[in-house]
Amino acid sequence: MSGATFLQNLFNGLMFGGLYALLAVGYTMVYGILRLINFAHGDIMMMGVYFAFYASLAGAPLWLSVLIGIFGAAFLGFLIDRVAYKPLRNAPRISALITAIGMSFFLESIAVVVFGAVPKSFTAVFNENNKWLLDKTWNIGGARIPVLTFIVFLITALIFMLLFWIVYRTKIGMAMRAISSDIPTTSLMGINVDMVIGFTFALGSAMAAAGGIMWAMRYPNVFPYMGFMPGLKAFIAAVLGGIGSIPGAVVGGFLLGLLEIFLVALMPSAAGYRDAFAFIILIVILLIKPDGLLGKKSVVKV
Amino acid sequence: MQKQNDIVLEIKNLNIFYGAIHAVKGISIKVPKGKIVTLIGANGAGKTSTLSAIAGMVKPKEGEIIYKNNNIAGKSPHEINRMGIALVPEGRRIFPNLTVYENLMMGAFNRKDKEEIERDLNWVYNLFPRLKERLKQLGGTLSGGEQQMLAISRALMSRPDVIMMDEPSLGLAPVLVSEVFDIIKVINENGGTILLVEQNAAQALKISHYGYVLETGNIILENNSDLLLKDENVQKAYLGMA
Ligand SMILES: Nc1ncnc2c1ncn2[C@@H]1O[C@H](COP(=O)(O)OP(=O)(O)O)[C@@H](O)[C@H]1O
Numbered sequence A: 001m002s003g004a005t006f007l008q009n010l011f012n013g014l015m016f017g018g019l020y021a022l023l024a025v026g027y028t029m030v031y032g033i034l035r036l037i038n039f040a041h042g043d044i045m046m047m048g049v050y051f052a053f054y055a056s057l058a059g060a061p062l063w064l065s066v067l068i069g070i071f072g073a074a075f076l077g078f079l080i081d082r083v084a085y086k087p088l089r090n091a092p093r094i095s096a097l098i099t100a101i102g103m104s105f106f107l108e109s110i111a112v113v114v115f116g117a118v119p120k121s122f123t124a125v126f127n128e129n130n131k132w133l134l135d136k137t138w139n140i141g142g143a144r145i146p147v148l149t150f151i152v153f154l155i156t157a158l159i160f161m162l163l164f165w166i167v168y169r170t171k172i173g174m175a176m177r178a179i180s181s182d183i184p185t186t187s188l189m190g191i192n193v194d195m196v197i198g199f200t201f202a203l204g205s206a207m208a209a210a211g212g213i214m215w216a217m218r219y220p221n222v223f224p225y226m227g228f229m230p231g232l233k234a235f236i237a238a239v240l241g242g243i244g245s246i247p248g249a250v251v252g253g254f255l256l257g258l259l260e261i262f263l264v265a266l267m268p269s270a271a272g273y274r275d276a277f278a279f280i281i282l283i284v285i286l287l288i289k290p291d292g293l294l295g296k297k298s299v300v301k302v
Numbered sequence B: 001m002q003k004q005n006d007i008v009l010e011i012k013n014l015n016i017f018y019g020a021i022h023a024v025k026g027i028s029i030k031v032p033k034g035k036i037v038t039l040i041g042a043n044g045a046g047k048t049s050t051l052s053a054i055a056g057m058v059k060p061k062e063g064e065i066i067y068k069n070n071n072i073a074g075k076s077p078h079e080i081n082r083m084g085i086a087l088v089p090e091g092r093r094i095f096p097n098l099t100v101y102e103n104l105m106m107g108a109f110n111r112k113d114k115e116e117i118e119r120d121l122n123w124v125y126n127l128f129p130r131l132k133e134r135l136k137q138l139g140g141t142l143s144g145g146e147q148q149m150l151a152i153s154r155a156l157m158s159r160p161d162v163i164m165m166d167e168p169s170l171g172l173a174p175v176l177v178s179e180v181f182d183i184i185k186v187i188n189e190n191g192g193t194i195l196l197v198e199q200n201a202a203q204a205l206k207i208s209h210y211g212y213v214l215e216t217g218n219i220i221l222e223n224n225s226d227l228l229l230k231d232e233n234v235q236k237a238y239l240g241m242a
């Protein structure tokens, strides 16, 4: 691998990894609090991308479309928790899990009905003023890297800084961490636990939408099932990093993105197996280190 | 009987069920302002259930919980805490993944009065100097005694009008047991109204003003604590005297 190719792959891997990480955090936060795998998470991302797409079509400038996509997804995530998961808080965990799978199908079907099954091109959000985002490249060490790649990476990094600030430096973040260890006692502190859980869903969904929108800028195919594979990959990334651990989800996401890209780069003939590769990683990690890279030893609650 | 005036918290005919199990069978309790009232009884008598109902953790099937002239039965735990009732739960329930300082701030979660919070922090540091040395440590790394002190401090940080404690001396070494009871007395001398649940009847009755004896969901005896201490039945059943 030449230096230039290596750099090319590195930046690609970091970008992909960042997107996986953005999605993975949502899985891990919800799991950390409710021990629920929110299978609809990738579909919430898809919805956010559609929101941004249609906002743009309706004439909103790019920045506003992006915000509409992000806040729309946040509200959707909050709403889904309220109507679908909250009534099941005291039900057996399997009920919520099945509901999550149902919610995933539901969102995909709604998208087919409302937005149509035919893929749309996200490039429609760009106009004369900001088309350069797509075309411009920088020459780095002989590699031509799209400027968008850097922007995606930078924004991803900023989002994670914001996330860590919220979780570790604000009161609502403290409440989120408290809930992840003890919901009843958190409510004894005068904290409305359902609001905090709703906020967690909103935050995770907003990050997923941000990731999805940046993804769609690079790979402009918008369709109702677009959330499926990234959602699955991000789930694998969350398990890889240790589900329930936010730093774990970030590390797992970047690691999975880099591994995938370099696998294909080193073995071009294996390119078609890229998705299968992610599942191999999942199986291996479940076999040799089920708690993930940064996960705590799982304790069986008595 | 206790005097009617200045009752902050009154439970009337409280009934609690867990499915078919009738855990608390129509008990009535009064907690006057500024006093320590204790609820003693053996394991399984219904002490925790009673406190849980007051705190909103379990919904009573029947009965009233009158706090400052409102019936709060059936309200959610966070509403009840915001009204001024704090619970030091059985088993301490420290947040193990939060620092000692964060655990204290969890107690003060809904308060906005920064200066007063600072004052209360200094007060609990004064009560429990050991906590101050461990502010940055995770709650889960504290010893059992330290966790109990943190649990009491955390409750104090909400500046409650009534503080309920569920077996604060449970599982502690004898030296620490005395320390905990001393602290409860100090909190009361500083104006705290306390509803104390204990199996350690001797110590609880020594520091409290009034006591109720709970047996399998019924109150079988109530009186001023000094009189209960002298009661023959109490001595036999709860103070280990023949
Ligand atoms: N969550 C529960 N589910 C079923 N039964 C319970 C539950 N909590 C307590 N009980 C029962 O209610 C009775 C009173 O328990 P509890 O209030 O914990 O007593 P104490 O605190 O005095 O030891 C016991 O018989 C106990 O087994």
Ligand SMILES: [Mg+2]
Pocket (backbone or CB within 6 Å): B044, B047, B048, B049, B090
């Ligand atoms: Mg108990």
